Amino acid sequence: MSATTQISAAPRAGKPATSELQRQRVRAAMWFLLPMIMALFVAAGWPLFRTIYFSFTNTSLNDLYGGDWVWFKNYLSVRELPSGRLRWSGTLADPKWWNAVWNTVKFSAVSVTIEAILGLMVALVLNAEFKGRGLVRAAILIPWAIPTIVSAKMWGWMLNDQFGMINDMLLNVGLIEQRIAWTANPDTAMLAVLVVDVWKTTPFMALLCLAGLQMIPRDIYEATKIDGVHPVKVFFKITLPLVRPALMVAIIFRMLDALRIFDLIYVLTPNSSATKTMSIISRENMFDFSNFAYGSAQSTLLFLMIAIFVVLYIWLGKVDLGGKEKN
């Protein structure tokens, strides 16, 4: 710990000549960091580099090492047809890609918003003192603990039009007049995916929010009680601002997850163009159609979009990921 503080302190001091002891500590810290940097390079850096490299070639899945360099052809290229008409091709001119982008953005925005609101509500409930709180806290985590493939299959059966219990319940209550094919109908497919995702990840949001809530000192609330402040005002003036750092980090985690959503949609509504996301379409091109390079270009674009989003979010939201404020 002290070694890392020294590193960050060293440049701030602005003096290149530091004591021999300090330099020795920096060197030792580098040696300790090296395995981690190596692991990161092998697990994240190299595959990322390969994907970006492939996206500039015409590699097909049949011959992974036989691709030629084609510059930006997979992204965007233009060709003049014999009739004189210009023909654009590449991912950026592919309507299927933009449909996938729109689906992903729609899914991420709606699911993360609902999950953040519901998660915060659940966290507020769990933060209150009541009997059996430990049990409820454990129970609420179950949806998060079930593997996505399993919960997607489970919901697939529950949403089935012929023998699904959701249709049965809605019919019995009288909310619908005939069974609805939730996952098959393009109008309801996205709704079905959103419902399952919210069910699954609200506990995760609640857990992160709860951790933030428990950091708030109790005496602030005692003071508001003595002053007789309205609970709604307490929430907006005290709880929300104080839980905001934790909530922002929770939202960024969820957003990163939501932007690369794959497994849930792949199992619940495979091949439905109403729910195809960027990850789904890039996998389809890489493996089903063996257009390895084209799929790599789409993966690279997805990576760029997520990177830009994170930078904007941290910058605009002034999110403190490094915990510097406390120092």
Place this chain on the structure above:
Amino acid sequence: MKLTKALATLMISAAAITSAQAANINFVSGATGNAIANLQEIVKPWEAETGNTVTIVPMPSSTTDQFGQYRLWLAAGNSDIDVYQTDVIWAPQLADNLVDLTEAAADVVGSHFPSIIESQTVNGRLVAMPIFTDAPALYYRTDLLAKYGASVPTTWAELTATAQLVQDGERAAGNADIWGFVWQGNAYEGLTCDALEWVKSHGGGQIVEPDGSISINNANAIAALEQAASWVGTISPEGVLAYQEEEARGVWQTGNAVFMRNWPYAYGLGNGDDSAVKGLFDVAPLPSAGEGTASAATLGGWNVAVSKYSPNQEAAISFAMFMASEAVQKQRALLDSNLPTIISLYDDADIAAQVPIIPRWKEVFLNAVPRPSAPAQQSYNEVSSLFWSAVHDTLSGTGTAAENLENLEADLTDLRGDGWK
């Protein structure tokens, strides 16, 4: 010195023997119905004879999902899987990663249907051995047709009318869950099969013709898709747009459908003891569009192929030949009602007695229409995906049949470029 040399030779040969004995073949196979449980039985004689063992690795039943996984494994040179069960359409796309079986199969290829052997031969290499073939049937409820005095439909219009008649009658009688016709409408390879049958039986060609020309945008094909779209929500549940083979069979086998389009495997299962329709149904060829058109059945079928990356190639080839042998094909016919690829089995007395659908299916299968995997070559999966997407859009009401097929023609033309490759 001599002694150590002799000892070493002895040890090496002993090791060779044990390794030959201990060879374990990993066989991947998609599962429908009881297929996996039956496979365990089927492989036992081979295990007993050779001393090797077989591990069956089950896969999802969707052929699209299977292909994606196999493609990935083969591209990575995976040596864990020795033998793959491959769909009839995969041969051109996977050929580079599979072992040439021409030599091993030299004695037996003559007993199989030549068209099937040809479909598995790529550039003169026999890359997979057929284990069964497939051609779909129209399943119908004999009891319900008799009750309403209807005959077995031979045209799609008759089928629509009969399905509606029986469905309305049964619902009025209190059976709220009954549907007229169930089939495979999910956006996957199965929808390509179903829709190819509608289009072909309307005289609308076969998407990409054997000479590579794109024929799909025509009035007959549009009429075929419009008719299919009219079924959704009337005689077929809206959920049919998410059904694969097993979902359709689920509705059928619980007694909730008058007609079903499915492969022969559903015949044996439908007559099982836990089936609500046991003894209450029969099969017929799929309908046509009426005068001047013929019924069409998409050619399916499965094969076994040996991976080039298998460390136990000798054992794997022996296993593949065993799976394609006459004895196993007969056993599969009896257990799973799979259609044999060996011509003589269609005259087999046991099969005729126990699975009467099989001898009757020889004609259907001989006239079956192949999917355009041969002309489209490496692009077949993309062709199929574009086709099933256009069909699925039409069925779910996103654009009309005419618009979607016009777009499909343009997409296929783009995909073909200077020529299929």
